[in-house]
Amino acid sequence: MKNTIKYIYFIGFLLVLASCKVGPNYQKPESELPTHLRFGTLETSTLADTPWWELYQDTVLQELIQTAIDSNRNMRIAAQRIIEAEGVRRVAGSPMFPQLGVASEVNANGDKSSSSATESEFFGVYSWELDLWGKIRRGKEAALAEYLGTVEAYKSITLSLVSSVAGGYFELLDLDYRLSITRSTVIARQEAYRIAKLRFENGITSELELRQAEVELFKTEATLPDLERQMAQKENEICVLLGQTPQEVKRGMNLISQPLPPEIPSGLPSELLQRRPDVLQAEQGIVAANAKVGITKANFYPTIRLTGENGLVGNDLSSFLSVPSWENLIAISAPIFTGGANKGRMKAAKANYEKSVNAYQHTVLTAFQEVSDALVQNQKNKVSKEAQIRYAGSTEQYLRLANLQYINGLISYIDVLDAQRRSFEAELSVSVAVKNELLSVVNLYKSLGGGWERPTDESTN
Secondary structure (H helix, E strand, O other): OHHHHHHHHHHHHHHHHOOOOOOOOOOOOOOOOOOOOOOOOOOOOEHHHOOHHHHOOOHHHHHHHHHHHHHOHHHHHHHHHHHHHHHHHHHHHHHHOOEEEEEEEEEOOOOOOOOOOEEEEEEEEEEEEEOOOOHHHHHHHHHHHHHHHHHHHHHHHHHHHHHHHHHHHHHHHHHHHHHHHHHHHHHHHHHHHHHHHHHHHOOOOOHHHHHHHHHHHHHHHHHHHHHHHHHHHHHHHHHHHOOOOOOOOOOOOOOOOOOOOOOOOEOOHHHHHHHOHHHHHHHHHHHHHHHHHHHHHHOOOOEEEEOOOOOEEOOOHHHHHOHHHHOOOEEEEOOOOOOOHHHHHHHHHHHHHHHHHHHHHHHHHHHHHHHHHHHHHHHHHHHHHHHHHHHHHHHHHHHHHHHHHHHOOOOOHHHHHHHHHHHHHHHHHHHHHHHHHHHHHHHHHHHOOOOOOOOOOOOOO
């Protein structure tokens, strides 16, 4: 009875010790946040709160994005990393519990096949490390942080994928629009060349005007193959994002018809750090590194294990529960001389923690830079598009007047060609300007941390 009480007190003492955890508890690093986002306004709402299926209203684009989320290979890899990290997390927490096993032994005077041999099975504790200094719990903390980091990495990949598909789609529509303009211009130049040839053959104009029309025709035709090449390669690029082999990509609304959000609120700086998955992933890196400092610190202290290989023999539960079966089963080990290994591990763990803190702070700074860049890009691209539209309208009037004056013999054909060239270039510039404004919305949405949500059945109906 005295031995039983002694063991109970001893085990109780060990369990009290096991409530301790060495090493620092995690504290979020302080970051100097700006009072507002540069080129943004002080608003509580943010564009990132808009789900991607509401921001991108082209139904074909929505289908492409959903296909990419479901089938993109990098997304599948990221999903498996989450499963892998979950497995590692479970392993990290398993030493908190006794490790039980079944084994058999042969008593006797012969081998197992001998009739004189007797076989028995026992069910016993073969290893149980008491977590006196929190080493196992710190390991669980590190594994949980790494698991949460993979979740944020999955969100980050989703965010990038949504932006890449949307951006690639708008670039493809720009190529469509420019190719359409170029083909229409080729048809117009062919007609101009035909007329110039007739005028030359009838002695109305010189060969110079014929060659000028011919040069403009051939020059415009020469741009078609490059645009067609770019279009095919852009389709191939989008197909890879969709997890498909190269093929034609379906289109919905044309470039000019793509809707833009009427207002683009940027939100508050603090919200940026709460929404961006890369920032949250970097913070989980600090949590894991901090926990690993505690793990290495625990290596300086003794380790106590309860082991037992003679626990429950046969079906006799009392033999396993009785205290005497635990005699001589407490193993204590303590580091005396490790050749500087523990100190080296501690130094490396602390350096890794500081590295993680600096990586987090760099990620935060990069986030603010990307938002600021995207905000000014969006603002200036909008102004540029409006200017390009005005310029295109002016060149259209210029071309109309040039044709009238040429017909009336007031200007030479070279002036008409100059007006045609300017009008053609202006139309192409409008397409590029519209595309750039759409891409600036995509980049701003991504930089604010929008686009990683997955739609539910109700949200897509």
